[in-house]
Amino acid sequence: MxxxxxxxxxxxxxxxxxxxxxxxxxxxxxxxxxxxxxxxxxxxxxxxxxxxxxxxxxxxxxxxxxxxxxxxxxxxxxxxxxxxxxxxxxxxxxxxxxxxxxxxxxxxxxxxxxxxxxxxxxxxxxxxxxxxxxxxxxxxxxxxxxxxxxxxxxxxxxxxxxxxxxxxxxxxxxxxxxxxxxxxxxGGGWFHVIVKGQEAHAGADPEKGINAVVELAHQIVEINKLNQNDMETSAQVTVITGGDKVNIIPNRAEASVDVRILKLEEKERVETFFKTIQDRSCLKGSKIIVQGRINRPPxxxxxxxxxxxxxxxxxxxxxxxxxxxxxxxxxxxxxxxxxxxxxxxxxxxxxxxxxxxxxxxxxxxxxxxxxxxxxxxxxxxxxxx
CATH class of the missing domain: 3.40.630.10 (Zn peptidases)
Known part of the structure; x- marks a missing residue:
């Protein structure tokens, strides 16, 4: 042979x-x-x-x-x-x-x-x-x-x-x-977090706006906490977008998150976190939409x-x-x-x-x-x- x-x-x-x-x-x-x-x-x-x-x-x-x-x-x-x-x-x-x-x-x-x-x-x-x-x-x-x-x-x-x-x-x-x-x-999957706010003039009327970038920043800090886990789960924010012009309060911001899990039992914890993120907004009036899932089991x-x-x-x-x-x-x-x-x-x-x-x-x-x-x-x- x-x-x-x-x-x-x-x-x-x-x-x-x-x-x-x-x-x-x-x-x-x-x-x-x-x-x-x-x-x-x-x-x-x-x-x-x-x-x-x-x-x-x-x-x-x-x-x-x-x-x-x-x-x-x-x-x-x-x-x-x-x-x-x-x-x-x-x-x-x-x-x-x-x-x-x-x-x-x-x-x-x-x-x-x-x-x-x-x-x-x-x-x-x-x-x-x-x-x-x-x-x-x-x-x-x-x-x-x-x-x-x-x-x-x-x-x-x-x-x-x-x-x-x-x-x-x-x-x-x-x-x-x-x-x-x-x-x-x-195992792993991807999540896409979309924040909708309210645009406003950044200099004249900032109080009338809801800054989607600021809201997203708060959520990124919370997402990063998923990494602090002895189950070897990782959640990495890899792509972010937000804002259009320097003098406009951004009304939309987005982030892509790469998630990896070593144990199957982590799937429910991670997916529950992202499903309920919309209930944990920091800025009044902001709206959070999440897409994605863990699509590959470990x-x-x-x-x-x-x-x-x-x-x-x-x-x-x-x-x-x-x-x-x-x-x-x-x-x-x-x-x-x-x-x-x-x-x-x-x-x-x-x-x-x-x-x-x-x-x-x-x-x-x-x-x-x-x-x-x-x-x-x-x-x-x-x-x-």
Missing amino acids: KHYIGTRHQQFLTDFQTIVNIDSSSDNKDGIKKIARFFEKRFSNIGLDTKILFLGKDKVPCLYAEHRPEKKPPKKKFDVMFLGHMDTVFPTGEVEKRPFSIKGNKAFGPGVCDMKGGLLVVLHVLETLKHEGILDSLSVCVAFNGDEETGSNASKDWIMSTAEKSLRTFVFEPCRPGYRFVLQRK MEPGDGTRKLWELIRSTGQEIGLLMEAISTGGCSDGNYTSATGTPTIDGMGIVGANAHRADEYAELDSIDNMVLLVSQVCKAIGEKN
């Missing part, structure tokens, strides 16, 4: 260049469809039942593929769910500015580690399992969505229902440098996840990889699969860092290692069937 994977390293790089050089920002449906068609063809070639779905009112392109062994009775659940996203945060035109490139041991380009490299790990694992005659011992499904970077609003229910049909989920976000995998993630490792991690860790040790499990504040679609109770391991893609930045990179010497690791883990799962 290791030899076969090594012979296909150049094919991986060719595939890498192909899909990284397709702009596929979350709003670029045509680009996402091109990525989906690339995988649709390759998955179909190895016998997976594959189809492109268009989910939600915006018709978000998503790819679904599955394989069930022909010679075995169909199982109620898939042995493994392979989960990834085809969209990136980079706008259309980014590829022209900085196309796929290689410098030393690193590959660069839009979405190279987040997470086009991870999508290719899935493809090359399944092609390896097919070549080695292992695929027919497994029932697997693949779910690649096209809106992860904007919250997976159209694909969330589809992802969760697919996870409920699976015994375990591997999420192919980038593995962290040093082969660190993600077992725990904070990814909390249970016994099943820890058992699955031990299989992955021990398999890695056998092939010479020293690996570590970590917790992170960032969210992924693994938050959704974990919430269904499905054991979930994240960070199964190639090693990389600096996601969402122009210097995002993937480590080339991790390609064969990650394809081999996941293939060996799947082989071990198949042998237990």
Whole structure:
């Protein structure tokens, strides 16, 4: 198996260049469809039942593929769910500015580690399992969505229902440098606070106004107090707007708040805080409107996840990889699969860092290692069937 994977390293790089050089920002449906068609063809070639779905009112392109062994009775659940996203945060035109490139041991380009490299790990694992005659011992499904970077609003229910049909989920976000995998993630969401006041002349009639910026400032101080919590909840005011001209009392001010929670029980406390903020205005006559919610539950490792991690860790040790499990504040679609109770391991893609930045990179010497690791883990799962 290791030899076969090594012979296909150049094919991986060719595939890498192909899909990284397709702009596929979350709003670029045509680009996402091109990525989906690339995988649709390759998955179909190895016998997976594959189809492109268009989910939600915006018709978000998503790819679904599955394989069930022909010679075995169909199982109620898939042995493994392979989960990834085809969209990136980079706008259309980014590829022209900085196309796929290689410098030393690193590959660069839009979405190279987040997470086009991870999508290719899935493809090359399944092609390896097919070549080695292992695929027919497994029932697997693949779910690649096209809106992860904007919250997976159209694909969330589809992802969760697919996870409920699976015994375990591997999420192919980038593995962290040093082969660190993600077992725990904070949940999160966004809130938008809008304050309406009353405009007035700032010099002649300030007493006739209700300063929305001042009201918002009071509320920001209260929002910041959510951070003082031993549950590791964070609430960060990230964008504020207010006022129009220097001599007019502002009648409107707005703030965006990024919230992260480590424990599910914090969801109710945080959402209650924002729902009742309108009852705690400081300036008479001001009106406060709040939009938003906690839309991703925290990814909390249970016994099943820890058992699955031990299989992955021990398999890695056998092939010479020293690996570590970590917790992170960032969210992924693994938050959704974990919430269904499905054991979930994240960070199964190639090693990389600096996601969402122009210097995002993937480590080339991790390609064969990650394809081999996941293939060996799947082989071990198949042998237990």
